Amino acid sequence: MLTQIAGGVCAPKGFRANGVHCGIRKNKTKKDLALIVADVKCATACVYTTNLVKGAPILVTKQNVADGYAQAVICNSGNANTCNADGVEIAEKMCELVREYTGINAGDVVVASTGVIGQKLSLDPIIAGMPALCEGLGDHSTAAAEAIMTTDTVAKEIAFSFTAGGKECRIGAICKGVGMICPNMATMLMFVTTDVAISPAMLQKALSADVKKSLNMVSVDRDTSTNDTLCVMASGLAGNAEITEANADYRAFCRALNAVTTAMCRKIARDGEGATKLIECRVSGASSLKNARLVAKSVINSPLLKAAMFGSDANWGRVLCAIGYSGAKLDVEKVDVVFRSAAGTLPVCKDGSGLEFSEDFAKRVLSEEEIVIDVDLNGGNFRATAWGCDLTYDYVKINGDYRT
Amino acid sequence: MLTQIAGGVCAPKGFRANGVHCGIRKNKTKKDLALIVADVKCATACVYTTNLVKGAPILVTKQNVADGYAQAVICNSGNANTCNADGVEIAEKMCELVREYTGINAGDVVVASTGVIGQKLSLDPIIAGMPALCEGLGDHSTAAAEAIMTTDTVAKEIAFSFTAGGKECRIGAICKGVGMICPNMATMLMFVTTDVAISPAMLQKALSADVKKSLNMVSVDRDTSTNDTLCVMASGLAGNAEITEANADYRAFCRALNAVTTAMCRKIARDGEGATKLIECRVSGASSLKNARLVAKSVINSPLLKAAMFGSDANWGRVLCAIGYSGAKLDVEKVDVVFRSAAGTLPVCKDGSGLEFSEDFAKRVLSEEEIVIDVDLNGGNFRATAWGCDLTYDYVKINGDYRT
Numbered sequence: 001m002l003t004q005i006a007g008g009v010c011a012p013k014g015f016r017a018n019g020v021h022c023g024i025r026k027n028k029t030k031k032d033l034a035l036i037v038a039d040v041k042c043a044t045a046c047v048y049t050t051n052l053v054k055g056a057p058i059l060v061t062k063q064n065v066a067d068g069y070a071q072a073v074i075c076n077s078g079n080a081n082t083c084n085a086d087g088v089e090i091a092e093k094m095c096e097l098v099r100e101y102t103g104i105n106a107g108d109v110v111v112a113s114t115g116v117i118g119q120k121l122s123l124d125p126i127i128a129g130m131p132a133l134c135e136g137l138g139d140h141s142t143a144a145a146e147a148i149m150t151t152d153t154v155a156k157e158i159a160f161s162f163t164a165g166g167k168e169c170r171i172g173a174i175c176k177g178v179g180m181i182c183p184n185m186a187t188m189l190m191f192v193t194t195d196v197a198i199s200p201a202m203l204q205k206a207l208s209a210d211v212k213k214s215l216n217m218v219s220v221d222r223d224t225s226t227n228d229t230l231c232v233m234a235s236g237l238a239g240n241a242e243i244t245e246a247n248a249d250y251r252a253f254c255r256a257l258n259a260v261t262t263a264m265c266r267k268i269a270r271d272g273e274g275a276t277k278l279i280e281c282r283v284s285g286a287s288s289l290k291n292a293r294l295v296a297k298s299v300i301n302s303p304l305l306k307a308a309m310f311g312s313d314a315n316w317g318r319v320l321c322a323i324g325y326s327g328a329k330l331d332v333e334k335v336d337v338v339f340r341s342a343a344g345t346l347p348v349c350k351d352g353s354g355l356e357f358s359e360d361f362a363k364r365v366l367s368e369e370e371i372v373i374d375v376d377l378n379g380g381n382f383r384a385t386a387w388g389c390d391l392t393y394d395y396v397k398i399n400g401d402y403r404t
Numbered sequence: 405m406l407t408q409i410a411g412g413v414c415a416p417k418g419f420r421a422n423g424v425h426c427g428i429r430k431n432k433t434k435k436d437l438a439l440i441v442a443d444v445k446c447a448t449a450c451v452y453t454t455n456l457v458k459g460a461p462i463l464v465t466k467q468n469v470a471d472g473y474a475q476a477v478i479c480n481s482g483n484a485n486t487c488n489a490d491g492v493e494i495a496e497k498m499c500e501l502v503r504e505y506t507g508i509n510a511g512d513v514v515v516a517s518t519g520v521i522g523q524k525l526s527l528d529p530i531i532a533g534m535p536a537l538c539e540g541l542g543d544h545s546t547a548a549a550e551a552i553m554t555t556d557t558v559a560k561e562i563a564f565s566f567t568a569g570g571k572e573c574r575i576g577a578i579c580k581g582v583g584m585i586c587p588n589m590a591t592m593l594m595f596v597t598t599d600v601a602i603s604p605a606m607l608q609k610a611l612s613a614d615v616k617k618s619l620n621m622v623s624v625d626r627d628t629s630t631n632d633t634l635c636v637m638a639s640g641l642a643g644n645a646e647i648t649e650a651n652a653d654y655r656a657f658c659r660a661l662n663a664v665t666t667a668m669c670r671k672i673a674r675d676g677e678g679a680t681k682l683i684e685c686r687v688s689g690a691s692s693l694k695n696a697r698l699v700a701k702s703v704i705n706s707p708l709l710k711a712a713m714f715g716s717d718a719n720w721g722r723v724l725c726a727i728g729y730s731g732a733k734l735d736v737e738k739v740d741v742v743f744r745s746a747a748g749t750l751p752v753c754k755d756g757s758g759l760e761f762s763e764d765f766a767k768r769v770l771s772e773e774e775i776v777i778d779v780d781l782n783g784g785n786f787r788a789t790a791w792g793c794d795l796t797y798d799y800v801k802i803n804g805d806y807r808t
Contacts, residue, residue, distance in 0.1 A: 118753065307800050310804050318627075
C-alpha cells in the first residue's frame, strides 16, 4: 500500500534539509548549496556514473560510504568540481565543513557537485554559506531541491509512505537533471531518504536492481555525465524489524523505491533541456529484457525522432530506423508501432509496414505534452519502458552558451 | 601521384550519367531521379547499412551484384522505398526500366532510393521520367549528384586521377548526406566510378578496408540510416594490367579511393543538417585503433559539444566527458585537448586538467567554419580522425517537419 505524501527528503523520520545561495552561482536568486542531515547514522547505498572521467566528489563519497553508512549530504551547483587538479582536496574540505558546523564525522558525509566541468571550485563561498545553511536546517526539502538545480526549470522532489513489518515507513527524494543525461548504471544527482530499517547490503541490492529499470532508462541527450550520483540513506527510525533478507518487507521497500525513482525519471525527462514533451517508449514482445531495453532506449534517443516529436510529425519510419540500429535481436517484419496520447491512439505500423492514417488526427495526438510510443516486437514476453523528451531549439540555445 | 580533376562520376573512361525531375518530389525545381551507365560491365563492390531495417533496393542490389559485376546505377530521392510491403517488387521494376531504355541486363543494375521511410513509392513518375533521363545521358555527373540530394544544400561530387601499371587512371564519385548519418560498415548513398582494371575481389577488399577509416568515421546525428549504400564500379578502360593482388598498383588505387571517400566525408559533415561548422576530431596516442576510433566518434557525436561548437563556446569539459563515456580504455589523467582553426591554436586541457586561456581568443578560434579538436591520449601510437558538425536550430527545424 503506497501513498504519495508531501515533504520530499524530509518526509521520512530523522532527516532535515536546507538550501541557500552562497555565491558559487553569480545569479543571487539561484540557490547553489544544499545540505541534508540525519539524526542518526544511516545505512547508505550509492551508484555512480560509469564515465571514466569522474567528478572529484565521487572519489571522496566512495571512500566515505565504503562502510555502508553515512549521516549527511552536501551538494553544490554551479561547478562540477571535475577535471580540477585540486578537486579531491576541495571535496574533502567540504566534508570537513559539515563536521565543523554539525558535528557529523567528515567520514560520514556524502559530497556531490554539479555544474561546469573543468573550472576551479573555490571554497570561499561555501565557507561563507555554511552558517546560514546549517542554522536553517529543518523541513526544507524544497530549498535543498532548488539548490541542486542547474538548467532544471522546476525543483524535483517526491515522497511516499509504505508499510514494512507492520510499521508505516516513508521514502522521499530530491533530484536534478536535465542535461548530460544518459545514466549508465547510475544517474544524474538524486538523494533519497527513508526511515525504513534495512541493512546496507540489502539497501545496495535494492538500489542496484532498481536503477536498471528506472534511471538507466532515462535519456535527454545520450551524454553520460561525469558526476552522476544516486544515494539512498535509511535512518531506520520507522521502527520496523531491520530488513536483512529478500522478504515481503524487502519487496515492499523495493516497490516504494521504484515508485520514487520512476516518478523522478518522468520529471527529469519532462524537464529535459529545452523539452516541450515527455516521450515514453513502451516496448513489449521482446525476446529478452536486454533487447527490450535496447529498443526502448534507442527509440527515445533518436535525434531525428525527437525532432519529429517536437514538430508533432508522425514520422514513424524514424522509430523503425532506431529499432533497426538498436543492436537488439528482432524480426523487423513483426514490429507494430502505435503513437498514443491524451488525444487518442494512432496505429502507424503493422508487421513492419506502414498503415494509412489521418494526418490531422496524427497532429492532434502528437500535439499533447505526453506522448507514448508503443512498440510490440511480437517476438517474446519481455517488456521495458524508457523516458525521453523532444529535441527543440531551446536545447541548442541552452547548450550553445552554457559555460560563458 | 594524385591529382584532383573535374567530371565527378563521368571523369573515368566509360561512364555517362544524368539526373532529372520526374515527379517523386513535389518541388519541380528539385531533381529526383539519377542514372549512371557504363559502356562495359564493371567489377563492382558495395557496402550497405548494418541497420536491421533495410531498404528494399538494398535487397535487390545485393542480388544483382552478387556476381561481382554491374553496369548501371538508378537512384531516386524523395522516397526511401523502405518498410513498404511491395518495396522489392518496385525496386525490381526500376531495374527492368533501365533494361528497357538502355539494353543493360536488369541483373546488372544497382538500385537505390533515399527519402521518407514507410511511404509507398509509385512507379508512375519514374516511368514518365525514363525517356528524358536516358536521352540526356552524357557528361552530367552534377545532374546525377543533384538528383540524389535530400536535405543536402550542395551537390557532392569529386574526381581524382592517379597512376596504376604506368597508365593514368581516374576515379570519381557523387554522394548525398546529410541527415540520419552515422554510417556503420556502410554509409549514406555514394556512387564511385573508376576506369582502373581491378578484380571484383580486390575491389571489395579495398572498399571494405577503406570505409572503416572514412565513411564509418562520419556522423551528423548518430542515426544509422536504413538505406546506406556505397557502390564502386571499375570499368577497366584505363588499360592498366588488372589488379589481382595487393601490389603497388593496388596501394595506388587504395590511396585514390581514400582521397575520394575522405573528401566526401568532409563534404557530408560540413553539410550536415543545419550545420554551420565542420568539426574534425583527431585522436592520437591511443593504445589501439579501436580505442582511437571510439574516442574520435564519441567526441564528434556529443550533442552537448556540438551545441557548444555552434555557440563558439570552448566548453572542453564536454570533450573530456565524451572521451570518458566513449568505451575506450585510456588514462584520463594523461589526456591533452587542443582546439584549432584558421584563427589559431588553443590548448585547453593538459593531463586531464584545465588550462587558463583567453575567452576572447577562444571565441575567435571557434568562430571559424572548420574546427579541429586534437585529442592526445598519451597512451600509445594509434590515431583516428572523425568528422562531424555542430548542432543548430536548423537541425531541429529541418527535422521537426521533414515528412509533412
